[in-house]
Amino acid sequence: MEKTIAHLKRGEIAIIKSFSETDVPLKLLEMGCLPGNLVTMMQSAPFQDPIYLNINGTHLAIRRETARKINVDPYV
Amino acid sequence: MSRSINVALIGNPNTGKTSLFNRLTGLNQKVGNYPGITVEKKEGLCKLDRGLKAHILDLPGTYSLNTSSLDESVVVETLLNKNSKDFPDVAVVISDIENLKRNLLLFTQIKDLEIPAILVINMADRMQRKAITLDIELMEKELNTRVVLVSARKNQGINALKEAISQYKTLKTEPCVNSSVIDPEYFSRLSKVYPNQQLYKLWLVITQDVNFGKVDRGRDYEKLKSSNFSVKSEEDLKKLQHKETVVRYQFINGLLKKVLHVDTVHAKDLRSKLDRILLHKVWGYLIFFFVLLLIFQAIYDWSEYPMDWIDQAFASLSQITAESLPDGPFTSLIAEGIIPGLGGIVIFIPQIAFLFLFIALLEESGYMSRVVFLMDHIMKKFGLSGKSVVPLISGTACAIPAVMATRNIEDWKERLITILVVPFTTCSARLPVYLIIIALVIPDQDIWWFFDLKALTLMLLYLLGFAAAIVSAWVLNKILPIKRKSFFVMEMPAYKLPMFKNVLITVIEKTKSFVLGAGKIIMAISIVLWILASYGVGDKFNNAESIVKEQYAGQDVEDKIIEQKIASHKLEHSFIGYIGKAIEPAVRPLGYDWKIGIAIVSSFAAREVFVGTLATIYSVENIKDEDKMNETIKNRMRAEVNPILGGPLFTFASGISLILFYAFAMQCMSTLAIVKRETNSWKWPAIQFTAMTIIAYFAALGAFQILK
Structure with a gap:
C-alpha cells in the first residue's frame, strides 16, 4: 500500500509525491501542497481528525480523508 | 488642486492586510457593500506627498485569482474590469515574511494581469527573531517591481510604502510568469481570436466558471461565453489550472532560493508551545469552554450598568419631551412612538459591542482557527464543518454576518446546513427579550461565588440555541438528498497579540452598521x-x-x-x-x-x-x-x-x-x-x-x- 500523509506520525517529515485522485481541490495546491514539497505532520486533533500539517512553510489543517489521497515518499 | 489615484490592497488572509489598511487610512474609512451583493466593501483615504491623494480599496483576502467564493470573485472582478471606477492605478499586494512563498503565488498572478503592482512584505519586525534574511534588491530585479518592507504592527515602513505608491508611474508592468507554457497551442489560438486582449486576462475569464460561476462579469465576458470559444471541457480546464499553479510555484521556488535565507537553528517558535496546550484533548476544550463562559458573563453582567443608564435616560427623555413640547399628535408621536422605539435599539449597544469585541479578539489572535480545528470532527458528525463554529459563534451577535461567514466552507451540503441552522443561535436581537423576561421571572440568587442565577439562565439559553442548531443540523444531514464531498482546508495562522486599534475599529464599525441597519x-x-x-x-x-x-x-x-x-x-x-x-x-x-x-x-x-x-x-x-x-x-x-x-x-x-x-x-x-x-x-x-x-x-x- 502506498504511504500517504494520513500515515505520518507526529513530527514525521515526508516529500509529497503524487495525488491518487485527479479531483484534488485547487485550493490545496495553491496552499503549497504540490509534488516535491516537504510536509511535516505537526499534530492530530483530538479524535485523530483533522490533522495539522506544515507544508512548504504553510501551516494548514485538512481532514484525514483528504490526507489519504496524497501519496508521499520518505524524507531522508 | 489635488489629484487622486486608486489603490487596491490585495493579499492572502492572515497577512495583516487590515492592519496595514488601518495604518494607511486611520479612521478615515467607510464600510459598505459591493452593489448587488453582500460582500463588505472597505474604502479609505490616504494623503500622499505633493497633494496626491490615494483612494484605498481593501479587497477581501484571497489565496489566488482562481476564485471559489463570492468574496474572492470580487477581487477578480475589480482587477478585470478596466471601466469600473474602482479599477486600481496601482495594486499593493501584501505578503507576510513567514509565508512569502505562498503569498507570492497571488502576486505573480496580479503581475501577469499587467497591473502596476507593489509587493509589500509585512511583519518585517519578525525577521530577526525568525533568523530570516532577504535580498531585496535582487528580488526587485527578478520580480520587476518595487518591494517594500513594513511592519504594520510596529508602524514601520509605512512612509516608504506611501512614497512607493506616489511613484506608481515608474512601476514596470511586464508579467513575470508566462502562463501560456501550460498549453501553448491553446493559448496561441486564443490570441488569434482575441488579438487585442491580454492573454492572462482571457484565461482568468475562461476559468472563473470552473470553480465558481454566479456573478455577472459584464458584457465582454458574455461575448466571450457566447462566442463558443471555450471548447475545453471543465475537466481539462481544471487540469490546466493545476498545471498553472505548479508552474508558478516553480518560478517562486527558483526566486526564493536566490533571495531568501532562513537560519532554522536560530528560529524560535511560540506556535508549537501554545498549540500543545490550546489543541490538547482536555485542556483545549476546557479553555474553549471558559472563553465562552467569559463572553456570556461579559454580555450579561458587565453590560448591565450601561444598559440601565440608557434605559433611564430614554425614559426621562420621553418625559421631558412630553412636558416641554406643546400638546398635540406630533408631540405624542415623538414622546410615545419615536423615543421609546429608539431607546429599544440604543440599549443594545453595550452588549453588541462586547460581543463584537470578543469575536474580534478571537479572530485577531489566531485562536479562532484553533477552535475550528478542535471542533471539526464533532461538527462533521452532525453534517457541519469545523468552520461552522465561526458562523455559530458570530451568530450570537447577528445571524446576518454569520450566514455570510459560511462562505469559506468548501462543501455545499455542510454550508447549506450551517446557513439553515445558524438562526437558532442566540443573536443579540433576542437578548433584550431574554434579559427583560429573565429579570421579571427568575429570582435574584447567587450560585457559587461568582455567577448569579440570572446569568446562568442566560448561559443556558445560549446553550439551548446551540443545541437546537446542532440537533436540526443532524436531522437535515439525514434528510437532505445532497452528496457530501467532505473537503476541508484551513490555514492555521501564527499567534498574534491583537492590535488594539484594529479591534477598536472593528467593534465601532460593526456596532454602527448593526444599530443603523436595525434602527x-x-x-x-x-x-x-x-x-x-x-x-x-x-x-x-x-x-x-x-x-x-x-x-x-x-x-x-x-x-x-x-x-x-x-x-x-x-x-x-x-x-x-x-x-x-x-x-x-x-x-x-x-x-x-x-x-x-x-x-x-x-x-x-x-x-x-x-x-x-x-x-x-x-x-x-x-x-x-x-x-x-x-x-x-x-x-x-x-x-x-x-x-x-x-x-x-x-x-x-x-x-x-x-x-x-x-x-x-x-x-x-x-x-x-x-x-x-x-x-x-x-x-x-x-x-x-x-x-x-x-x-x-x-x-x-x-x-x-x-x-x-
Missing part, C-alpha cells in the same frame, strides 16, 4: 405602531371618555385612575387593539395577552422590535399618568395583569413560554433575505421560516401548559 426598521415599525395604537374608528374608540365615566359614575375613584382607564379603553378599541384581539386566540394557549401578541407579530420583522413595541403600547396607555411616565419598561411589564387568570401576566410559565418562542422562531426579515441571496433561491428561506415557526409555537405551548 431603520425599528423606527419605521415604532411609528406605524404608534399610529395604529393612537387611532381607531367606531363609538367605542371615539366615546371612550363618556363610556368609562359612565361605568364609574357614582363610585369613589380618583381622577387619575379614571384617566388611565380611559386610555386603556381607547387602546383596546384602537386599530392595534382589534388586530391584537383577533390573534389572541392563537397566543392565549401560550400564556400571552393580546399586547404580547402584537409584540410577537411585529417581531416577525425583527426580534428587537419586541421591547420597543411593548414600550410604545404601554406608554400610549400610560401617558396621562405622569408618575408612570418615567418608569422603565421593566416595571410596566411587571404591573401587567393576566386578563383571564388574574395575577401578574408575566409568571414563570408565561415567561419561559415567551422565551422559548423567541429562542426558536425565525423572526428576522433581513436574515431571510440574506439566506435567499446566499442560497440563490426562495426555497430554503421558506423552509427555514416555516419549520422554525412551527417548532417555536409548539415549544412555547408545551412549556406553558406544563408549567402553569
Whole structure:
C-alpha cells in the first residue's frame, strides 16, 4: 500500500509525491501542497481528525480523508 | 488642486492586510457593500506627498485569482474590469515574511494581469527573531517591481510604502510568469481570436466558471461565453489550472532560493508551545469552554450598568419631551412612538459591542482557527464543518454576518446546513427579550461565588440555541438528498497579540452598521405602531371618555385612575387593539395577552422590535399618568395583569413560554433575505421560516401548559 500523509506520525517529515485522485481541490495546491514539497505532520486533533500539517512553510489543517489521497515518499 | 489615484490592497488572509489598511487610512474609512451583493466593501483615504491623494480599496483576502467564493470573485472582478471606477492605478499586494512563498503565488498572478503592482512584505519586525534574511534588491530585479518592507504592527515602513505608491508611474508592468507554457497551442489560438486582449486576462475569464460561476462579469465576458470559444471541457480546464499553479510555484521556488535565507537553528517558535496546550484533548476544550463562559458573563453582567443608564435616560427623555413640547399628535408621536422605539435599539449597544469585541479578539489572535480545528470532527458528525463554529459563534451577535461567514466552507451540503441552522443561535436581537423576561421571572440568587442565577439562565439559553442548531443540523444531514464531498482546508495562522486599534475599529464599525441597519426598521415599525395604537374608528374608540365615566359614575375613584382607564379603553378599541384581539386566540394557549401578541407579530420583522413595541403600547396607555411616565419598561411589564387568570401576566410559565418562542422562531426579515441571496433561491428561506415557526409555537405551548 502506498504511504500517504494520513500515515505520518507526529513530527514525521515526508516529500509529497503524487495525488491518487485527479479531483484534488485547487485550493490545496495553491496552499503549497504540490509534488516535491516537504510536509511535516505537526499534530492530530483530538479524535485523530483533522490533522495539522506544515507544508512548504504553510501551516494548514485538512481532514484525514483528504490526507489519504496524497501519496508521499520518505524524507531522508 | 489635488489629484487622486486608486489603490487596491490585495493579499492572502492572515497577512495583516487590515492592519496595514488601518495604518494607511486611520479612521478615515467607510464600510459598505459591493452593489448587488453582500460582500463588505472597505474604502479609505490616504494623503500622499505633493497633494496626491490615494483612494484605498481593501479587497477581501484571497489565496489566488482562481476564485471559489463570492468574496474572492470580487477581487477578480475589480482587477478585470478596466471601466469600473474602482479599477486600481496601482495594486499593493501584501505578503507576510513567514509565508512569502505562498503569498507570492497571488502576486505573480496580479503581475501577469499587467497591473502596476507593489509587493509589500509585512511583519518585517519578525525577521530577526525568525533568523530570516532577504535580498531585496535582487528580488526587485527578478520580480520587476518595487518591494517594500513594513511592519504594520510596529508602524514601520509605512512612509516608504506611501512614497512607493506616489511613484506608481515608474512601476514596470511586464508579467513575470508566462502562463501560456501550460498549453501553448491553446493559448496561441486564443490570441488569434482575441488579438487585442491580454492573454492572462482571457484565461482568468475562461476559468472563473470552473470553480465558481454566479456573478455577472459584464458584457465582454458574455461575448466571450457566447462566442463558443471555450471548447475545453471543465475537466481539462481544471487540469490546466493545476498545471498553472505548479508552474508558478516553480518560478517562486527558483526566486526564493536566490533571495531568501532562513537560519532554522536560530528560529524560535511560540506556535508549537501554545498549540500543545490550546489543541490538547482536555485542556483545549476546557479553555474553549471558559472563553465562552467569559463572553456570556461579559454580555450579561458587565453590560448591565450601561444598559440601565440608557434605559433611564430614554425614559426621562420621553418625559421631558412630553412636558416641554406643546400638546398635540406630533408631540405624542415623538414622546410615545419615536423615543421609546429608539431607546429599544440604543440599549443594545453595550452588549453588541462586547460581543463584537470578543469575536474580534478571537479572530485577531489566531485562536479562532484553533477552535475550528478542535471542533471539526464533532461538527462533521452532525453534517457541519469545523468552520461552522465561526458562523455559530458570530451568530450570537447577528445571524446576518454569520450566514455570510459560511462562505469559506468548501462543501455545499455542510454550508447549506450551517446557513439553515445558524438562526437558532442566540443573536443579540433576542437578548433584550431574554434579559427583560429573565429579570421579571427568575429570582435574584447567587450560585457559587461568582455567577448569579440570572446569568446562568442566560448561559443556558445560549446553550439551548446551540443545541437546537446542532440537533436540526443532524436531522437535515439525514434528510437532505445532497452528496457530501467532505473537503476541508484551513490555514492555521501564527499567534498574534491583537492590535488594539484594529479591534477598536472593528467593534465601532460593526456596532454602527448593526444599530443603523436595525434602527431603520425599528423606527419605521415604532411609528406605524404608534399610529395604529393612537387611532381607531367606531363609538367605542371615539366615546371612550363618556363610556368609562359612565361605568364609574357614582363610585369613589380618583381622577387619575379614571384617566388611565380611559386610555386603556381607547387602546383596546384602537386599530392595534382589534388586530391584537383577533390573534389572541392563537397566543392565549401560550400564556400571552393580546399586547404580547402584537409584540410577537411585529417581531416577525425583527426580534428587537419586541421591547420597543411593548414600550410604545404601554406608554400610549400610560401617558396621562405622569408618575408612570418615567418608569422603565421593566416595571410596566411587571404591573401587567393576566386578563383571564388574574395575577401578574408575566409568571414563570408565561415567561419561559415567551422565551422559548423567541429562542426558536425565525423572526428576522433581513436574515431571510440574506439566506435567499446566499442560497440563490426562495426555497430554503421558506423552509427555514416555516419549520422554525412551527417548532417555536409548539415549544412555547408545551412549556406553558406544563408549567402553569
